[in-house]
Structure formats: structure tokens, C-alpha cells
Amino acid sequence: MEIDRAIRESDDRRLKTKYNNAIYVIQRALALYSRLPVSNTLLLIGGPMMIISKPHALLFNDCESSTYTLFSCRRRQGPYRIRALSLPNGLVLLTLDTFCVKLILSSGTLCPMVRLCLIIDLGNLRNSCVFGYCGHSSSLFELLRIFICQKYELRMAFKVPAMDNKNSEERVECTYEDFSSRKEEGRQQIEDDLQNMRGYIEEVAFSFNGGKDSTVLLHLLRAGYFLHQAEQKQCNGDLSDREFKFPIRTIYFESSSAFPEINSFTYETASTYGLQLDILRQDFKSGLEALLKAKPIRAIFLGVRIGDPTAVGQEQFSPSSPGWPPFMRVNPILDWSYRDVWAFLLTCKVRYCSLYDQGYTSIGSIHDTVPNALLGVNNSDNSKEKFRPAYLLPDGRLERAGRTKKCSPPVSGCFSSVSNGLKSVDLHKNGMLKALVIAVGDEILFGSIADQLGPSLCRKLCSIGWTVSQIAVVRNDVSHSETTFGDTVTCSRTGDDVDGPNLLGEVDSVAEEVERRKSENDMVFIYGGVGPLHSDVTVAGVAKAFGVRVVSLVCVCVVVSMCVWRRPLFKIDKLDFSCIEINEQISNLSLTSIVTLTSSKGFKEGKSAPDEEFEEYLRHLISDKCTGDRNEMAQLPEGITELLHHEKLPVPLIKCQNVIILSATNINELDREWDCLIELTRSSGFLALVGAFVSKHLRTTLSDVETAQPLSKLSLDFPDLSIGCYRESRYGSLVISFRGKDEARVEAAAEALRKKFHPGAFNEIN
Numbered sequence: 001m002e003i004d005r006a007i008r009e010s011d012d013r014r015l016k017t018k019y020n021n022a023i024y025v026i027q028r029a030l031a032l033y034s035r036l037p038v039s040n041t042l043l044l045i046g047g048p049m050m051i052i053s054k055p056h057a058l059l060f061n062d063c064e065s066s067t068y069t070l071f072s073c074r075r076r077q078g079p080y081r082i083r084a085l086s087l088p089n090g091l092v093l094l095t096l097d098t099f100c101v102k103l104i105l106s107s108g109t110l111c112p113m114v115r116l117c118l119i120i121d122l123g124n125l126r127n128s129c130v131f132g133y134c135g136h137s138s139s140l141f142e143l144l145r146i147f148i149c150q151k152y153e154l155r156m157a158f159k160v161p162a163m164d165n166k167n168s169e170e171r172v173e174c175t176y177e178d179f180s181s182r183k184e185e186g187r188q189q190i191e192d193d194l195q196n197m198r199g200y201i202e203e204v205a206f207s208f209n210g211g212k213d214s215t216v217l218l219h220l221l222r223a224g225y226f227l228h229q230a231e232q233k234q235c236n237g238d239l240s241d242r243e244f245k246f247p248i249r250t251i252y253f254e255s256s257s258a259f260p261e262i263n264s265f266t267y268e269t270a271s272t273y274g275l276q277l278d279i280l281r282q283d284f285k286s287g288l289e290a291l292l293k294a295k296p297i298r299a300i301f302l303g304v305r306i307g308d309p310t311a312v313g314q315e316q317f318s319p320s321s322p323g324w325p326p327f328m329r330v331n332p333i334l335d336w337s338y339r340d341v342w343a344f345l346l347t348c349k350v351r352y353c354s355l356y357d358q359g360y361t362s363i364g365s366i367h368d369t370v371p372n373a374l375l376g377v378n379n380s381d382n383s384k385e386k387f388r389p390a391y392l393l394p395d396g397r398l399e400r401a402g403r404t405k406k407c408s409p410p411v412s413g414c415f416s417s418v419s420n421g422l423k424s425v426d427l428h429k430n431g432m433l434k435a436l437v438i439a440v441g442d443e444i445l446f447g448s449i450a451d452q453l454g455p456s457l458c459r460k461l462c463s464i465g466w467t468v469s470q471i472a473v474v475r476n477d478v479s480h481s482e483t484t485f486g487d488t489v490t491c492s493r494t495g496d497d498v499d500g501p502n503l504l505g506e507v508d509s510v511a512e513e514v515e516r517r518k519s520e521n522d523m524v525f526i527y528g529g530v531g532p533l534h535s536d537v538t539v540a541g542v543a544k545a546f547g548v549r550v551v552s553l554v555c556v557c558v559v560v561s562m563c564v565w566r567r568p569l570f571k572i573d574k575l576d577f578s579c580i581e582i583n584e585q586i587s588n589l590s591l592t593s594i595v596t597l598t599s600s601k602g603f604k605e606g607k608s609a610p611d612e613e614f615e616e617y618l619r620h621l622i623s624d625k626c627t628g629d630r631n632e633m634a635q636l637p638e639g640i641t642e643l644l645h646h647e648k649l650p651v652p653l654i655k656c657q658n659v660i661i662l663s664a665t666n667i668n669e670l671d672r673e674w675d676c677l678i679e680l681t682r683s684s685g686f687l688a689l690v691g692a693f694v695s696k697h698l699r700t701t702l703s704d705v706e707t708a709q710p711l712s713k714l715s716l717d718f719p720d721l722s723i724g725c726y727r728e729s730r731y732g733s734l735v736i737s738f739r740g741k742d743e744a745r746v747e748a749a750a751e752a753l754r755k756k757f758h759p760g761a762f763n764e765i766n
């Protein structure tokens, strides 16, 4: 295989190591999750299904000279020329290949009751022998299967559903001449069917989107699979690159906002490498739900890498998040750097999407991706800005700098904000940014207290040009919970599991609301339920919504220190907690001790949180610098948290991707937090400040009947404006409001309404 050769011949030792490790992960995943062996494969097709129309005619002595008519797996399939061989005990063997002859001879000896067996070797699918058994006994079939596996050291053999018996009348008998003319057609058909069957039973899939990382993964998967097959060379013959077909089902979520270059590259690649491409035109979650319902996929290969926002908290093998359909995410290139990716693509000289040669370094949708400004070539004239190819990006940590909207840079730290001259502000200037406001508190729902923060937050958001899609109030009542504990996310504020009547009920209600709404809104603001009390469930709920654990600050410190050798699980820079010293202290621990710490103590796969023992161990390590209380106060969602520190705030604000957790409990605190947020935004741009709304209000005594139709028409004429009406009392006057970003449009709409009625019908109010 050319890829394998290219890497082996390369002098890049780091690349070789990365390659070998990734191949190892791939082969391990295939061995674990693919029910189909990576090497010898035998498809056993349950009988009775294959047929020779006149079996008795096939009992002859000279197998070499006898060429007989054929069978058809299904009616439309073409026939095959087969050689028949009569065996003791009335077994008849039909085969094209001596390997198969041997195989059946043995099985025949073992199972004298087998009356008819049939094997086809499909040439370049050498490893996939189709073995048909014509008989009704399923236990005999099973016996045969086991025997054949053992005898020929096949890793596994599969029984695929028997063909429908009813079709037996339709089976085809044909002459040698028929056969010759239909041979190719038939062969192709069976090959296709086999490929499909293979895909079907593989139970692993590859998520491919034409990006650079998934392109690397495609070639690694091909190499991984190929190498495994090549091990079987001795009995199965050599496989050339050309002969090799990619057997893993490939899924592509095609979005209407994908770059055309990405789409065409994906399709071309699929055709070049014979990928069985399933195209899904849904969001990831619904698409996967539908796919997994239809197909028994247990593991999916992804090109996720450290540094991708989605990589946080993931390992090379990571179960899908809670709330997602169950499968194992396999990330063979998780630890590959940007440089590794390009070293691989360039060393192996494989094609990649043309956008990377135009300065794109990480590709999202057409709405959120521009070329990376760091690759811009300064033009002396005013011609269109040019960009150098992606592989020339000097600092791989800035590969997502061209992802303008979703990837907000950390508030401070080693990443600078790069905008390619296209600021998020520009991007959103004319667009509507949507926020959801969530208040957590039973008291509000009981009516004991009125929520003042919600309306105030709405006004603040409007003042920076955002639209509020909804204010939701969710519960945090501990007494109504009947839910049992989930398995992957720790909702405890102490890092330990909580027993008895617990917080999950309300943690779920926060989690459900956040999970449902976070993708529909550009930003979610949540307040209430933040703190160390039993009813303070917000942080845990947000963590659960993102499918990550809650970690205590002690752990965070260690996690931060792990960046030194491993990966940034937690973005953290300027902390006002005195624990920052501890952070440094831990960073000084030797690499080995940290490795041991993580591998032997906490972060065990499948465990919901660092366990007690781990916490203990940490406490011991960092002595009593971090006492229980402070630790418990600082429970944070792992990996997705940015702490927004401002000197005027006693504790930093917590931002988890597009969710901001406010700790304000009254209007004054909210005002202060908001002002700090806006100040921080000005320096780092994580919250786009788009043009404020302009509004106009007209009051009239006209009746609803008179105004209804003109107002409906006006709304159609001004779709960019929000035109609303409300009454101050049932029989009082009607107030019509016009709201939009463009003052002239607001004026024009108001004027258009006035013109429809007699002068003086409307009074402007503030």
C-alpha cells in the first residue's frame, strides 16, 4: 500500500510514530467493534438458498472436467461457472477455487449430513468466500460454521439471513453460453451485494466530511485495514492497492451551507476510493439516530483532534455523549497536531480539498469560515487579498482563526484574536443574533418571588442588538426527583456521587433546557441555582447538557497542568483563585508522575468523575493549599469552561461554549456582571456587539378591525422589521411598535402605516 510505503520511507520519525499509533488504534477498534474480521472473512449464507437446479446431476466423479450450470443467489443475479465435486456421504461441492475445495472437504468430512455446499470465490474479494449450505438444520449449520472457523483459523464467520425460500422457483438454470454472456454482470452484482453485506455487518462507520483531518483518517483507515489483510497474504495471495476496496461504511452529513469545494471533494474522493457513502442531510444527532436505527453501527471513526472544540474531554475511544445514540467514538488522530496532519498529507502526496490551498486552515460552513488572516499576503495594490496555502501556517494553534463565529478565543492567554479583517461584528451586522435567557428557581414558578433579572437581561441584550428568543424558567426543586443517577456525568457538587433523593431531577430540567436550546441560539444566559447549596444545580446541569463531567478546582489544576504534556482539557489562564499557585506547583511535577496520576488514579474510562481516592491523592499532592470548601465552591464543567475574569468581579463568570452562567442574584449584581461582560467583550470579542435596535411606538384609537388588515400587509412589506401591537387595557388605545436595525426602515414603515389612515390617527409615544 502506497501510503504505508511513503511513511516508512520518510525520515520524519515523529510522523512515523503518529502513524503507527493511529494504525494501532484503528486495528484495535476494528478488532473490538467490527464483527467482521479484518482478515479472513467468511460469509455464511444460511440455507436453503443457493440452488443447483438438478442436484442429482452434480454427483460425478471427475471434478476437474465437469463444468456445470450455475446458481443464482437472487433471480436477477448472473450465474457463475462452477466446478462440482462429489464427496463422500453425498456431499456435493461446487467451487472455483482450491482453497474452497479443501475447506469443504473438511467440513464435509465433519458433517456427513450436509448434502450440498457451494462456495464461490469472488476473485479480488479473495478473503470473502461465500459459503452456502443447502439444508434445513440450523444447528448443523452452526456446527459447520464453528468447524470451518477453527480449521482455517478464520477469525470469524458470519451467518447472514437466509434467502427467502419462496423464491426457489425463480432460481435460474442456465447454459454455459448464457453464463459467458452474463458472467460479468453477475459477478459485479454479487460483488456489490457482498460489499453491501460487508458494510452491513461491519458495525463500524467512518465519518467523512472532506476536511483535512478526515482526509488523513481516510488514508489511515485504508492503510490499517489493508495491513491487516496483508498479514493473511500467505493463504490469500497478495493484494495490490488497486484491488483493495475500502470496506467501511462512510457517512457524510451534507449541509446546504457546506462549501461547494468540500462537497465536490467528498464525492470525488468517495468515487476514487470506492467508499460506500451514506449521505445524511440532517443534523448530526438526528442523522445518527436514524442511521443507528437502520444499521447496527457500534463504533464511528472520527478525525477529531486536540484543539477542536469538540475534542474536549474525549479520548481515543470515547462513548457518545449522554442524549446521543449509543456508539463508540474512535478518534485515531486525537493527538495529531496541525503540523502532523500536513506532514502526513504532503508526505503521502494525497489529494486534499482545494480550499486549503486558498488559505483556509479549518473548514466549517460558508457562513462561519474565511481564509486564515495569518496566511494573508500583503498586496501593495488594492486587488483582492491573497492567501498562502494552509500548510504554511506557522502556528498550528491558530488553525481555527478563520472560523469566525463559533470559535471565540479565550478571554486571555496564548491565543490572540485573529479576524482576517472580517470581524464577527461585521459578520453579524445585518444578521439577528439570538439569545435565550434561562432562570433557574422554583421560587419563581411558585410565584414567591418575581424574576427581575430576565426582563433586565432582555433590555441589555436588545441594547447590544441581540434578539431574545425566549425567557424560560426551570425548576430546581429537590423534592420531586425520581430519576436515578446517570452513568457518565457527575452531578455532584462535591465530586462524589450523591445518594438518596438527589439533584438529578432538577439537574435534568436545566440540562434538558440547555441541551435543547443551545444549538438554536447564539448564546444562552442562565442564572439562579449557582453556588454550593443543595438546590444549586445550574453548573451541573450545563455540564450534563454538554455531556461533560463536573470537576472540582483541584482537578482543574491538575488538568491544567496536564496541558504541559498532554492536551488542554481546560482552558484557563488568569484565575483570581489563590489556587493558581497550586496550578504552578503541579506543573512542576515530573511528566511521569502526571502520567501515572491520570492513568492509575482518576479519569478512568466510563467513570463519571475523578473518584474519592483520586481526590484524596490530589489533596495529598497539593497539601492543604486547597481546602474542601474552596474546592467545592469551584465545580466546573470539564473542558468546555472559560473563566471570564474581571477585576471588578469577586469570582469569574463561567462561559461554557455558548452558555454564560451568571452568578447575579439581584439587579445590582446583574448590572455589574453585565458591564464587566461588555468590557471583556470589547477586548476579546466573545460576544458580538451588533447594531442596537431602533424602535418607534405609535398609539391609536382605531379599532382592531380597522387596523388588522393594513398591519398584516405592512408586516409583509417590511419583513426585516418586527411590527407588534399591544393594548394597555382591553378597551383602551392600541400601541403599535416598529423595531429593527435600520432607522430609515423603521421610519418608512411608520410612515406607510400613517398614510393608510386619516391624518392624526396615530400619535408617537416614547
Ligand SMILES: Cc1cc2nc3c(=O)[nH]c(=O)nc-3n(C[C@H](O)[C@H](O)[C@H](O)COP(=O)(O)O)c2cc1C
Pocket: 207, 253, 284, 288, 300, 302, 310, 319, 320, 321, 324, 329, 364, 406, 546, 547
Ligand atoms: C459521527 C459524529 C458523532 C458525534 N458524536 C457526538 C457526541 O457523542 N456528542 C456530542 O456532543 N457531539 C457529537 N457530535 C457533534 C460534534 O461533536 C460537533 O458538534 C460537530 O462535529 C460540529 O463541529 P463544528 O461545530 O466544528 O462543525 C458528533 C458528530 C459526528 C459527525
Ligand SMILES: Nc1ncnc2c1ncn2[C@@H]1O[C@H](COP(=O)(O)OP(=O)(O)OP(=O)(O)O)[C@@H](O)[C@H]1O
Pocket: 207, 208, 209, 210, 211, 212, 213, 214, 215, 251, 252, 253, 254, 255, 301, 302, 303, 304, 305, 308, 361, 362, 363, 364
Ligand atoms: N459534516 C460532517 N460529516 C461527516 N463527518 C463530519 C462532519 N463534520 C465533522 N465530521 C467529523 O468530525 C471530524 C472533525 O471535524 P473537523 O471539522 O474538526 O475536521 P475536518 O473537517 O476533518 O478538518 P478541518 O478542521 O480542516 O475542517 C471530521 O474529521 C469528521 O470525522
